[in-house]
Amino acid sequence: MAETITIGKALNHGLRRSLEHDSKVVIMGEDVGKLGGVFRITDGLQKDFGEDRVIDTPLAEAGIVGTAVGLAIRGYRPVCEIQFDGFVFPAYNQIVAQVAKMYYRSMGKVRLPIVIRIPFGGGIGAVEHHSESPEAYFSHTPGLKVVTCSNPADAYSMIQQAIRSDDPIVFFEPKRRYWEKGEVDLDAELSGAYPLHEARVAREGTDATLIAYGPMVRTCLDAATAAAEDGRNLEVIDLRTLSPVDYDKIYASVRRTGRAVVVHEAPGNIGLGAELAARITEHCFYSLEAPVLRVTGYDIPYPAARVEEEYLPDLDRVLDAVDRSFGW
């Protein structure tokens, strides 16, 4: 039955269904139990599944991920919650040096089916370390897969797919979109869901391709709506999977439109947009009417909340980039 729910609630339903589906699934993190997480994504789960399945951990991120490694070797499927993007770095060593490499190190004999959930991105008026976009660090690391959702339906299916996957997955959640609503079929079979590691055309268009993920998909869809009033028909691609990137869908779109603008909140320097621009240039060179442009956060530490709206890519900056593409 389809229900209209928020992204946050869709994740909660997806986690609940995963706990029901497989007794080896455990959720672990700071405040995920009684409190239900600071964003309430795990609301009610400890009450229904017990303290052994939904574990309030000590306040130590390396410990959360490091013990998840041991639990995974033991046969469990841990789902770690990192409370905020800027708090993942104490766990960075465990994620990059251990989680990403154990399967390779063991020549395929030890699997770590771990999901590391991280609310990411800005726009919530928070203090330092609560608004960052660290996805490039993890996308750069072989052995990890990295995904992010942009809407309730994807949130519901993707979190379940990630938990059932044997690959270690960093799962970024667009925190400022947690409260956005959409229709979700909570009874749908997961086997019929859109594949986890494929991009999706979020809006079809013919004149230019906007490439975004997570919180910026909504921004790009709004920009496309505004551009339509000016007679420009923009295509929007929701990447969904940041590592690996589903390049074929991007190339097919850019070959049709001839123009590409990559949009992300993270700083532009050496970011995902740089890799996407290089790949598109290499594979769609003769189709391009203009260089691939990027709309990103600036190359500064995430700024104070009172100026963050000037830092974050918004509808106007996206349309400005589209104008520049057409002006080439």
Added chain:
Amino acid sequence: MANGESTAGADAPAGGFVQLLTPDGERVDSATADGVTYSVDFTDDEYRELYRDLVTVRRLDAEATALQRQGELGIWASLLGQEAAQVGSGRAMRPQDMAFPTYREHGVLYTRGIDPIMPFGLFRGVDQGGWDANEHRFNGYTIVIGSQTLHATGYAMGVTMDGKTGTPDGEAVIAYFGDGATSQGEVNEAFVWAGVFHAPMVFFCQNNQYAISEPLERQTRIPLYRRAAGYGFPGVRIDGNDVLASFAVTRAALDNARNGQGPTLIEAYTYRMGAHTSSDDPTRYRIASEVESWKAKDPISRLRAFLTKQQLGDDSFFDEVDESAKTLALSLRERVLSMPDPQPISMFDNVYPHGSAELDLQRSQFADYHASFEGSDH
């Protein structure tokens, strides 16, 4: 006796340690630490087998050092001097127990009944380890200092969640690490977690006095075993060159863990007789007289002295042990020399359980690139 102090021989550090066999080969009937009395009750054959273990792992280690010097291994991390700590604790494990080693636990590996060739691919550079932790009840060698203590703790939590603690045939977990690792945040997090979750595990710290060049004083202001008190579980220091103490205390701690008594920290007070690895030069940071003083505490010579005095072993026994260790070492050498280099294209294997189309593409491009040279003089 005051808390935290132990009975000990004259060679003990301040605060004492549990010692059941002196450097001169005298048996101490029992030793007490924190009100717990430790002893061993070995048969004659069991004493002899421990001796055989010690000699064998030292001989294999010497062969590995030679192989490295001859260019057949890229690097070797020698266990020389730490045989008693490793053999005693390794033999204290029961078959269902699980070990999380560093990269120096070749002696523990051997006592688990694992083919000693297993870690040589890593040191020769033909793989990164490549074994199944669960099959061998022995996790992969972990090179980043201290990280495996958290893995061990998580694994031990899983043991509890599986209902495998609280009985004499329960499971227990042992995490190995060194004195340098105790400064790592992750090791301290592991202590916190193990204490809070009452994890069925033993933290086995081989304090070999040096973290590469840095002496113990650079890691701690107090004896390492006393740190356990701050995390809420017992800490015991043992004479790490005494295989009997290593066995007795580790066996008791593992059995406590499997019975639901929670974790224990064991500090095995020992000495790294060789270099940190074959890339190191210890003459730059320690003096010869210090090394000489530890030679007098050698783990093998004290057990040999005991066996001789007790008439449990004569020259023909000792010669036979030496000979069989040599045979095993020479066979190991042959097998190391015949290890094939991996096919270059195999570097693309085992990155992801479910694979990656992107990597498949890189793999085929790599193959095409190399195929393009076929038939050329390149």
